[in-house]
Amino acid sequence: MAFDRFRDARTITDGTRLTADVCVVGAGAAGITITRALLRAGYRVCLLEAGGLSVDPAVDALAAVENVGIDYRPNDARMRLFGGTTNHWGGHCVPLNPIDLEARDWIDHSGWPFSFDELRPYYQAAHEVLGLGPFDYNAAEGAARIGARLFDFDGVNVATTMSLHNRVRFGLEFGDALNAARNLQCILYADVSSIDLANAESEVVRSVSVRSIAGNAFTVQARAFVIACGGIENARLLLASNQQRPAGLGNHADAVGRFFMEHIWYESGYIAPTPPLATYRHYAREVPYNDVRARFQIAIPPEKQRELRISAFRAELVEKPSAYWETWHVRHQGIDPSDIGVLLANPLKMGAALRCREHAAPDVFVLGNLIEQIPNPESRVTLSESRDPLGRPLARLNWRLSRQDHDCIFHAHEVIASEIGRRSVGRMRVTMHDRSELDLSGAAGASHHMGTTRMHIDPARGVTDAQGRVHFTRNLYVAGSSLFPTSGYANPTLTIVALALRTADALKRQLRRG
Amino acid sequence: MDRRKLILSGAAGAGLGVAAYGAIVAAGAVPACPTEDPLAQPADAALLRIGARYLATAAGAAEKQRLSALAESLLAHGPVTLNAASASLSAAAPEDFAKGEVVLCDGWVLARNEARACALLTLASQTA
DSSP, X not given: OBOTTOEEGGGSOTTOEEEEEEEEEOOSHHHHHHHHHHXXXXXXXXXXXXXXXXXXXXXXXXXXXXXXXXXXXXXXXXXXXXXXXXXXXXXXXXXXXXXXGSOOTTSTTOOOSSOHHXXXXXXHHHHHHTTOOSOOOOHHHHHHHHTOOOOOOOSSSOEEEEEEEOOOOHHHHHHHHHXXXXXXXXXXXXXXXXXXXXXXXXXXXXXXXXXXXXXXXXXXXXXXXXEOSOTTHHHHHHHHOOSSSXXXXXXXXXXXXXSOBOEEEEEEEEEEEOSOOHHHHHTTSOEEETTEEEEEEEEOOHHHHHHHTOOOEEEEXXXXXHHHHHTHHHHHHOOOHHHHHHXXXXXXXXXXXXXXXXXXXXXXXXXXXXXEOOOOTTSEEEEEEEEOTTSOEEEEEEOOOOXXXXXXXXXXXXXXXXXXXXTTSEEEEOOSOOOSSOOOTTOEEOSOOBOTTOBOSSTTTOSXXXXXXXXXXXXXXXXXGGGOSOOOSSOSHHHHHHHHHHHHHHHHHHHHHX | OBHHHHHHHHHHHHHHHHHHHHHHHGGGGSOOXXXXXXXXXXXXXXXHHHHHHIIIIIOOXXXXXXXXXXXXXXXTTSSOOHHHHHHTSSSOHHHHHHHTOEEEETTEEEEHHHHHHHHHXXXXXXXX
């Protein structure tokens, strides 16, 4: 079936003015979710997607990012096409924990403007969108359901968590219904260049200016607007919409683009297991679960997080050769005197590890740590001096980690190592050091861009209110993980969809009021 | 617009995704490189290293003296093995872990008596 009602921005006459009740910018998980909710309520929606139906380098070039922080390629896993990054995501779904939304005195800038209970019904609705079945993440019951045996962790110091996987490609899943919706205009290759107020003093957004790679331009007028372009592009668009407010829209508190967060992925520490290994392998791979798939992880429970004053921590296990880790310094920093003994102790094994790297036969389970990054205002997106092919400033990203991020993993490992020993299932080696300097070399992101338009009820401390509406505007909303004040360790898509449904409810209330 | 294109694009995207996420997840799933089995390697060097670190960082003078004496008495009965060293110590690893008696040696989080057993091996190797 063809998406025959979708339009191509490249063919829209220059200067055209389109109208709708709501204009949604970005057809990824957030944008499509809000669009569906509004269409069902009978509103006329104009959905603008910067990409087409396939990957297009010319489109990608319009969202290139100048990276000036730690070694990081922010766009490697982002997709600019209908369906957005859900076109290749891992389908990994897990909700935030209640503690993740709390203001924690050991984490500056923490605290969501509402509690987990507010989000719960939207999580349940998001489960339906994502085809995940019941909203139930009890690891023990889940394991029992599929006959998996988990570690008997005490649940106080260390716990097992469960996540669900269902790789819903939003474009494929919902494209036919969107194409059939008579109250939708979906326009591909429509790249929004600016958000325009009625006038410089106004709080009402009147239109968005759209460009295409063909060079033509048009506008969309609507009663309300939703920006759902991803964690970097949302900030870029607000900052670049500076014709009427020189700092950019929503940037009254200099918060747009700040607090860029990733889920920090850092492989460190390993467990020498005591056989049998079947239990370990439940933590190392996805397993069939009802109609979807599940995965189990090792986590630090909320009360232990409070005691240790650390952020949210989760680790999955990755089977690897121990010798590969023994040679880490040799591969990354040259031979340190302390490594010579290691190399000489077993030259054949070490030689094989250097030659085969991580392909050598696995004998340990490395911890694939995925942690909540501490919100850091200096970790930020700004506008670059460089321009995209349409002459607009590119985003400039300075992703920064902090000592607290390092400490989270280190302290979590001390606890997990003791628990592994106490349960007599193996012994764990902590490969980080409790030194004063930040030591997270090799850390990567999970391609989760968060925090750059954070919610806060106080306009002096955030970009949007608790509904995702940009402060000091009446009809401009943001959707997506850029809203997250903190991130927990939860992969963000389930929360993105839940928040999008919540924002759609707020929008509908506003539209009904007129 | 062609839906098939989107499907193909999704497939291509999935490929990209695997490539992007592969560095994180798939490394453990690649075929084994022909090499000797690491599990078959003698662990003595690692144990000696742990023992040396314990003596250097976690054992006081009195503890070193006690362990040296114990190592000498074990040596009087022949070569010292890990089993023999462990058996000569009064507490077992599970009890240590339960009591929180753990030490960090060479990165390994061990029951104190495990580290002490390694220290006995180290001292015995130095004495023998």
